[in-house]
Amino acid sequence: MGMIKKLSVWIGYLIVLLALPQFFDSILAISIFNQMAIAIVFSLSYNMLLGQGGMLSFGHAVYFGLGGFLAVHALILIEFETVYFSILFIPLIGGVIGLLAAIFIGSFSTRKAGTIFAMISLGIGELIAATSLIFTDFFGGEAGISGDRTFGPLFFGVDFAQDLEIYYLAAIWVFIATVFMYLFTQTPAGRMANAVRENPERAEFIGYSARRVRFISFCASGLFAGIAGGLFALNYEFITEENLNAITSGRVLLMAYIGGLGYFIGPIIGAVILTLMNSLLSNYSELWMLYLGIMFILTVMFLPRGFAGFIMMHQTAWLRGNLKQLALPYLISGIPAFLFSMTCVAMIEMMQTEEQSFSFFGMQLATDAALTWIVAITIAVAAFYATRRSLPQLRDAWESANAIPASEKTES
Amino acid sequence: MLEVLIFATLNGLVTGLLLFMLASGLTLIFSMMGVLNFAHASFYMLGAYFAFSISQYLGFWAGLIFAPLIVGSVGALVERYGLRRVHKSGHVAELVFTFGLAFLVEEAIQFIWGRDTKNYQSPDILDFPLFTLFGQEFSAYRGFMIAISLGIFICLYRVLTRSRIGIIIQAAITHPNTVANLGHNVPLIFMGVFGVGTALAGLAGVIAGPVLTTFPGMAAVLGSIVFVIVVIGGLGSLAGAFIASLLIGLLQSYAIASDVGMPELLNLIGVSFESSHPLNDLWTLTLPQVAPILPFLLLVLVLIFRPTGLLGKREE
Numbered sequence: 110m111g112m113i114k115k116l117s118v119w120i121g122y123l124i125v126l127l128a129l130p131q132f133f134d135s136i137l138a139i140s141i142f143n144q145m146a147i148a149i150v151f152s153l154s155y156n157m158l159l160g161q162g163g164m165l166s167f168g169h170a171v172y173f174g175l176g177g178f179l180a181v182h183a184l185i186l187i188e189f190e191t192v193y194f195s196i197l198f199i200p201l202i203g204g205v206i207g208l209l210a211a212i213f214i215g216s217f218s219t220r221k222a223g224t225i226f227a228m229i230s231l232g233i234g235e236l237i238a239a240t241s242l243i244f245t246d247f248f249g250g251e252a253g254i255s256g257d258r259t260f261g262p263l264f265f266g267v268d269f270a271q272d273l274e275i276y277y278l279a280a281i282w283v284f285i286a287t288v289f290m291y292l293f294t295q296t297p298a299g300r301m302a303n304a305v306r307e308n309p310e311r312a313e314f315i316g317y318s319a320r321r322v323r324f325i326s327f328c329a330s331g332l333f334a335g336i337a338g339g340l341f342a343l344n345y346e347f348i349t350e351e352n353l354n355a356i357t358s359g360r361v362l363l364m365a366y367i368g369g370l371g372y373f374i375g376p377i378i379g380a381v382i383l384t385l386m387n388s389l390l391s392n393y394s395e396l397w398m399l400y401l402g403i404m405f406i407l408t409v410m411f412l413p414r415g416f417a418g419f420i421m422m423h424q425t426a427w428l429r430g431n432l433k434q435l436a437l438p439y440l441i442s443g444i445p446a447f448l449f450s451m452t453c454v455a456m457i458e459m460m461q462t463e464e465q466s467f468s469f470f471g472m473q474l475a476t477d478a479a480l481t482w483i484v485a486i487t488i489a490v491a492a493f494y495a496t497r498r499s500l501p502q503l504r505d506a507w508e509s510a511n512a513i514p515a516s517e518k519t520e521s
Numbered sequence: 522m523l524e525v526l527i528f529a530t531l532n533g534l535v536t537g538l539l540l541f542m543l544a545s546g547l548t549l550i551f552s553m554m555g556v557l558n559f560a561h562a563s564f565y566m567l568g569a570y571f572a573f574s575i576s577q578y579l580g581f582w583a584g585l586i587f588a589p590l591i592v593g594s595v596g597a598l599v600e601r602y603g604l605r606r607v608h609k610s611g612h613v614a615e616l617v618f619t620f621g622l623a624f625l626v627e628e629a630i631q632f633i634w635g636r637d638t639k640n641y642q643s644p645d646i647l648d649f650p651l652f653t654l655f656g657q658e659f660s661a662y663r664g665f666m667i668a669i670s671l672g673i674f675i676c677l678y679r680v681l682t683r684s685r686i687g688i689i690i691q692a693a694i695t696h697p698n699t700v701a702n703l704g705h706n707v708p709l710i711f712m713g714v715f716g717v718g719t720a721l722a723g724l725a726g727v728i729a730g731p732v733l734t735t736f737p738g739m740a741a742v743l744g745s746i747v748f749v750i751v752v753i754g755g756l757g758s759l760a761g762a763f764i765a766s767l768l769i770g771l772l773q774s775y776a777i778a779s780d781v782g783m784p785e786l787l788n789l790i791g792v793s794f795e796s797s798h799p800l801n802d803l804w805t806l807t808l809p810q811v812a813p814i815l816p817f818l819l820l821v822l823v824l825i826f827r828p829t830g831l832l833g834k835r836e837e
Contacts, residue, residue, distance in 0.1 A: 359624065
């Protein structure tokens with residue numbers, strides 16, 4: 110039963126990946142799906158480090174970027190017919206480069222976890238990003254390098270000129286990468302990574318070298334980050350220094366953390382949310398990065414296990430069949446909380462805009478009228494107060510939904 | 522040659538002392554809470570922006586006094602309502618929180634002050650050459666920066682080693698529970714140290730803003746270098762941070778001022794390459810070009826060969 114259930118989850122995942130373009134087939138949607146595919150592999154690879162291995166890295170973009178750069182160089186080689194193979198295998202080239210870089214860097218950086226590891230990763234990240242700007246022949250300086258993915262042998266007549274064709278290629282790679290990353294968590298090496306994360310001393314006492322265990326996770330993580338870099342190279346056909354510097358390293362940390370580090374599916378959720386925010390929200394507001402920052406801080410403070418953790422919190426209530434009891438309290442707290450945050454967003458946008466009138470969800474707000482501000486502030490304060498008042502009720506409902514039923518209590 | 526050396530030394534001293542103002546607060550906070558404050562350079566940036574806004578209305582000197590106070594209060598609030606809450610979830614969560622804070626501060630500054638560079642000026646009163654050497658001028662403002670940084674260093678050192686509150690702080694670093702049992706409010710001390718540390722960063726921002734330009738990326742420029750310093754100096758060691766600050770300041774300053782590089786080195790050993798050689802970038806590399814990456818190279822080397830840093834004792 111368990112086996113069939115697991116298998117059906119994976120088949121469902123594959124079907125969703127392959128069927129997505131059937132439902133959303135606009136050019137924008139396809140480009141968002143491609144970004145999502147890259148982000149999913151990248152943030153899953155990051156989770157191998159931080160979530161499963163307990164290694165906080167501030168330089169994970171190094172493996173992504175190096176993989177991507179070599180992948181673009183491979184595209185150029187194919188274009189000038191120095192080598193001859195299908196671009197299907199470009200992500201694999203990225204992966205091999207990511208793996209090689211991780212073997213070299215991991216050989217000394219995985220000696221310690223914790224702050225030392227974080228600092229080495231930061232130093233290496235800055236070092237390689239700065240070095241890449243010096244070696245302009247290979248890295249192309251600020252402008253980066255570009256290739257063309259339409260050369261090389263055709264794959265059943267497909268030349269991958271269309272984004273949609275690249276999507277199917279990326280979807281297959283995402284599926285393969287996800288399966289292997291999941292299988293890695295089931296291997297002894299993956300299990301020991303968890304043990305070393307929790308208590309390296311105990312792991313050493315039962316005969317495992319903590320350093321070796323960390324090194325294996327680190328290399329595997331570099332491999333998949335490189336694959337993501339290769340996918341990036343295929344999708345955009347160019348790559349710049351920004352893809353291996355601190356900005357990209359920070360973004361993958363945000364993705365994995367917001368999604369939820371403790372769960373395999375967490376980084377996938379994070380990648381989907383952040384890509385959607387990146388591509389949809391940025392059309393509506395220049396300030397989406399500000400909202401992202403606020404969202405991230407709130408997540409770290411109130412949902413330390415991320416969105417996946419928030420969903421999994423409801424497992425007990427669900428198993429007891431008490432999820433219904435929570436619906437009403439959630440609505441009572443959620444509506445004013447939503448109103449409060451939306452009013453705050455409206456005020457922030459009103460401060461930002463230079464125009465006299467500003468359209469917000471179909472409402473025309475006069476930005477320079479005192480009345481608008483008084484109304485907005487009143488709504489915000491009232492909504493905040495209402496949210497606070499409703500929280501104790503929500504807490505009571507939460508506790509009663511998770512309470513052990515009287516029948517079970519007597520048994521134990 | 523001599524004037525280049527002297528000016529490189531003086532400029533290195535200015536940078537080094539400025540870096541120490543940031544590094545001292547970061548080191549104190551680390552030794553207390555065991556967490557590296559990723560947002561430390563963001564408080565430095567906040568200091569520069571607050572001082573810029575204050576100086577528009579009340580002049581530079583009012584900014585010099587009030588901006589660090591405001592930054593310190595913001596820092597104390599962040600500790601009280603942010604870090605303390607996250608502390609339950611462990612060190613990684615704390616580090617990630619300060620990372621998010623750095624991200625948020627940069628975005629918030631762009632929202633409030635805009636993306637462009639601010640015209641934050643040094644006061645007219647200090648707008649004269651302090652002395653002229655070999656025909657080059659050394660501005661009085663740079664002398665003022667050295668004076669302020671040294672003054673802060675001496676004050677900090679005296680307070681920490683000679684005053685009652687300094688002794689309590691030192692005790693709270695090593696034995697928080699004992700200090701609490703003696704009736705001191707340890708969480709309050711933590712909040713105070715965080716506030717003072719961020720205020721120092723703010724002060725550094727106030728005096729660095731006019732020289733290093735006030736723009737939204739100024740935290741990112743210095744942020745990782747300050748990390749490098751506290752790690753090279755030895756996590757938690759104030760004296761180590763002082764040495765490392767001067768070391769990095771001078772190293773970068775000498776590297777920028779020098780005019781040697783690979784061509785000279787290759788000449789020395791009598792090798793030469795065609796300009797069409799695939800590694801041409803490597804053979805034409807000069808020292809000023811690699812100046813920005815020297816601190817990180819040093820960091821990686823220190824962490825590999827001496828993970829405790831120059832003067833650090835802490836072993837995880």
